[in-house]
Amino acid sequence: MKFKSILLSGAALAVLGAPAFAACPAVTVADMKGLTSDYPEQFELAEFEEKGTCKLAFAENPSIADLNKKILGNKDLPALAERLPAEPLVVAPYDKVGHYGGVITGISKGTESGTSDLLSVRHVNFVRYSDDLQTVVPNVAKGWSWNDDFTVLTINLREGHKWSDGEPFTAEDVAFWYNDMILNPDVYEKTPGRWLFAGKPVKVEATDPTTVTFTFPVPTPGILNRFAVDYGQPFQPKHFLSQFMPKYNPKAEDVAKEYGFESAKAAVDFYYGGSDWKDVPSPLLKDGDKAARIGRAVVPTLESHIVVEESSEGRKLVANPYFHMVDTAGNQLPYIPEISEIYIGDKEVQNLKIMNGDVVWKQQAIFLEDFPLLKENEAKGNYTVSFAPTFGENVFFSFNRTHKDPVLAEIFNDIRFEKAMSIALNRDEINEIVYLGQGKPMQGVPAEPKTVSFVTDDVMNANIAYDIDGAKALLAEMGLKDSDGDGTLERPDGKPLVIRMIYSTQGVPVKMMELVRDYWSAAGVRVDLKEVTSDEYRAAGNNNDLDLTTWKYDGTSGPAISQDVTAFIPPFGDYFNPGTGFGWAAWKETGGKEGVEPSADIKQLWDLSEKFLQVEMGSDESNKLGAEIVKIHVDNLLKIGTVGDIVAPFMFRNDLKNVKPIKAKSYDFYWTYPYRPQQWFMEQ
Template structure:
C-alpha cells in the first residue's frame, strides 16, 4: 500500500511506513505544535517544520462522483495533481473532520438575501481571522506593501487550479480588474474599491504568481477590502475571456454561434452585470442554451460549485480542486454537498428553522425572532448564538424625492432632526429589542473610534414629541382639516409610505416608529415587501423613507467610500439621495446637485483613505466627516443590538461568532470549509 507524501518542494511516493503522518492538531489542542505566522493556519512548509512531519494527502472518497456532476470537467487526476504546491493548511477548531453530508441552507431568493449562504463557500485573496482584527492569507499566499502604500503585491500559490482543473494565475486577477471591474459593458460605473480617489489603479503581472497593484495615491484600506468584500479579486480568464472582445477578437462570433447576442451577453449569463457574485447562472438565465455552453457555471475557487439551479433553489457539490487541507492532509471541504432553498416569507423561514430543517442561518433573522427560536432549540436540535451587530437599524428620508412638495420637506434638516426626536427609543428598546439595545445615533463609523467626539452618539436622540410638534408647526406642516394629521405646506395630504423588508429591519421597529410619528401628527402607512421589491423601489427613487440596517467599521471604510458618497451605500443596502448620486455619476449633466456639505463629505473620504491613520490630520478629517453626517441627520439611528445566529447541533467545528454582522462577510472569518456534519 502507498500513500502520497507532500514535502515542501516536491511530491514523493514513499512506502507506507516511511514517515508518520502529521498530528491532528486543533485550535482546542495544538499538541505542543507552535502556532504559525497567522492564526489557525499555516503554509505547508511552515506547518511541516513546526510539527516535524510530512503531510500525507487524502481525499473525499466521493470526489470523483462530484466531479462528474460538474458538466464540462475532465476526468479527475490524483489529489496531489489537483492541489497547489503549497496548499493552505487549516487548523480545525475542535477536531479533524469526516467527509459526508449535505448542508441545508435557506435564502430569500436569487440576488436577494443569499450573502449568508455565499459566505459559507466564499474565498478572496485574503480574509479576516476570527478575531476580526488580523488579516490573513487565503487565495493569496502572501502580500507586501511598499513604504507609502502605493503598491500592493500579492504572491499566489504555484499550481493553484480552478474548479475545472485549469491553472489559476496572476492573469486571472488582471482580467478581473482590467476587463470586468473597469469595463462599462460589465460594470456601468467602477466601484470605489477598484479606484483610489476616483482614479484607476494599474495591475502588473511579472510572472504567473505575482500580482502588483499600482495605486495613484496611498490607500492602505485596499487590503481590508479584499478581506471583507463579496466581490472576488479574480475571475477565470480562460473561461470568461473567450467571450470578451478585448481578449478574443472572435468573442461575438463565438457567442452568436451559441445563441447569444454577443460575447458580453454570455459574460452576463455567467457573471452578471455588476460585482455581485451570487447572480443566477445560465441554468436560470438561459436554460434553453445551457447544452450549447461549455459549462453550466463559471469555474470557481470556492469550496463548492453549483451544479443545479431553478427558481426554487440551488445545489452545490464540493470543488475537487479546492486549495485547502487540514493538518492531517485531508483535502477540504469536509461537507460533500450544499442545498439552498429560497423562501422569501419570514413566517415560512421561521417555521423551517424551529422545525430543524436548516443547518445554518443568520441573514434576515432579527432580535424579535429570538424568543421563538430560543424556545424551540431542543425540539429543533439547534443552538442560537446571540451576538452584537456592527450595523444598526436606521431610517432615512428621501431627500431627492420625485414629489417636489415632499422633497422640500424631507430636504429640510430641521424636519429630519425633529422626526429623529419624535422616536421614543427607550420604548423601542424595551418593546422591540427586549431591553438589549444600546441607544445610539447613526454616525457613519461603527463602532465610533475613541478619537472622534462621542457627543455625536446622542445627537437628536432625546425623545421630545412636543419639541417636534413645534418644529413641524414652524415648517408649515399643520392639521388644517382637523383629522389629526398634518398636511404639506401646499395643503396636500402628507402620508409617509413605510415599505420595509425583514432582511433589513424588524417589522415591529417600523410599526413603533410609525406610531411615534402619528403621535406628532405625521400619518404613515406600513407595508412589508420582499427585498427585491424594496431594492427596486429604492433604485427607482420611489421610497419615501429608507428602512434598513447601516454601519461599517473604520477599517472597511478606508477601502470603500460608499457610506460617504451619494447614494451612501450599494444596491443591496441602505441608500438615500438617489438624484444626488445621478448628478455625481453624470458629472452634473443630470440629477440634482447635492448641497455643499455632501460635496465636502465626498472630498473628505477620498482624502481620509490616503492619509496615514492615527495622524492629527487623519483624526481631524474623520471628526469633520462625522459632524457633517450627524448634524445633517441624513440617517436616523436607533440602537445597536444583538442578533441571532442559528446553528444546527449536527454541525461540528462551528465556533462562537464575534458578531452577527455582514460587515466582515458573515461566516467567512469562521472558516466554513472545516465545518463538518456528524453522523
C-alpha cells in the same frame, strides 16, 4: 561517475544526523501539540512540515468523483496530487479533525435576497480576517507586501492553484478581472466607482504566474481590508471568459453564435452578469437549456462549493474538487461536500423550518424579536440559538432629500423636520420591544462606534431623547398644520402629509416598522407601511422612487470604511443598501450639469472622504477627518438612527461540529467568512 539511488528509513536518517520525517501531527486549535503558526489557526504547507518535522500526506473525499460528475462540463478527475496546489493552505480545525459527508441546509429569501450569509460559507478572497476580527491572514493569496507609501501592493499567489474545472489559476486571471472586466465598457458602461481611486483606475499587472502588482494613483492603505471582507473577488477565469472576447479570440463572435448567443458580448453578460456579486442567478436559472448546450453551467470558481442546480425554489452546490485547503491530517477540505439552499420569503415559514430542525446554519435575517420563539423550540429542533455582538445593526431612517416630488423634497430638507422625526421615536420602547432591552438608543452615525475612536458620546446622543410635544412644535414651526382636524398634517400644497414607508424584512425588523409608523402618526405625519422583497426595495431605492430608505447601518465598521467610503458620501449607500441624495450624487458625477446642488457642508464630504482613504486607519489624521465627516452627518441627520450596540441571534443545528462562537454577527466582516466553515463537519 554513477551513483545508486537509495532510500533510507527514518531511523537510518536519524543515525546519519538528518531529520526523521514522520506523519504530521493532527493539530487542532484546541490542541496545537506545541506548534505555533505564523498566522492564527493556519499554516503554509512548508511552514507546517518544518515546524512539525514531518511530511504531510494528502487524502480526498471518497465521494469526490461522483460529486464532480454533477458539475456540468467538468472532466474526469486526475489524482488529488494534481488537483491541489503545490502550496496548499493547511487549516487547523477548531476541535477535531472531521470526516466527510452531510449537507449544509440553509434558507434565503430568494436567488438575490438574503443569500449572503450562505455565500460567505463558500467564499474566498486574497485574504480574510481571522476569527479574532483583527488579524488579516492569507487565503487565496500566499502573501503580500507594500511599498513605503502604500501605492504599490504586491500579491503572491499559490503555485499550482487551479480553477474548479482544473485549469490553472494564475496572476493573469487577476489582471484579466480588472483590465478586461472592470475597465471594459462592454461589461460596465461606467467603471464602478469602488474600483477607482481618487477617480482614477489602478494599474494591475501580472509580473509572473504567481505575482500580481496593484499600482494605485494615490496611497490606498485600506485596500487589503477590502480583500479581507468584500464579496467582490478580484479574479475571473480568463481561460473561460476570454473565449467570448474578440481581443483574445478572433472567432469569438462565431463561438458565441454557435452556442446560441446573439453576440460575444451577450455571452459574457450571460456568464458574468456585469457583477462581482455571486448571488445573481446562475446560468442554470437564467437559461438551463442554453447552459446544457454550451456544456458549462457556471463559471469556474475558486470557492469551496460550486452551483450545480438552481431553480426558482433554491440552489444546490457540491464541493470544489480542486479546492486549495487541507486540514492538518492532509484531508482536502471542505468536509461537508454539499450545500442545499431553499428560498423562503415568509419569516414565519423560515422560523418554522428552523424549529423543525431543517436548517443547519443561519445568521442573516434572524432578529431578536424571533429569539424567544426559537429559544423555546431548541430541543424540538435539535439546534442551538445564541447571541452575538453586532456591527452596523443600528436601523436607520433616511428621508429622500432629492425627492422627485418637490414639495416633499422641500420638507425633507428642512432640518426641523428631521429633528422632529428623530425625537418622535421612543427609542427606549423600541429597545425593550424589538431588542429585548439588549441595545442602546443611539443616533445614526456612518462609522460603527465599537470599531473606531472618533465617534463621541455627544454625537451618538444627539437628538435621540423622546419628546413627542417637541416634535409637534418643530413641525408647527415649519408651518405644517392639521386644518381639517383628521390628525394628519397638510403639506404646503394642501395635500395630506403622507409618507410611504417601503421596507424589506431582510434589512429591518417588522415590529420596529410598526412602532415607527405609530410614533410618526402621533406627531401628525401619516405613514403608509408596505413590506416588499429586498429586490423590490433595492430597485425602488436605487431608482430614487422611495420617500425614505430604511435598513441596517452596515458597511460602517473600521475595516469597511478604511477602504470604501460609500457610507460617507452621497447617496450614502450602495446598490444593496441604498441611501439618500441621489440627486446630489448626480450633480457631483456630472459636474453640476444634472441633479441637485447640495449645501456647502454636504459638498465637503467628498474631499474629506478622499483624504480619509489616503491615510492609515487609526492615525491622528484619520481620526480628525473621521470626526469631521461624522459631525456633518449628524448635524444634518442624514440617517436617523434608532438603537445600536445590540446583540443578535444566530443558529446552528447541534450535529454541525467545529463551530466556534462568533465574535460578531456582521455583514461588514462578511458573515461566516472569518470562521472557516470549510472545516465544519456533520456528526454521524
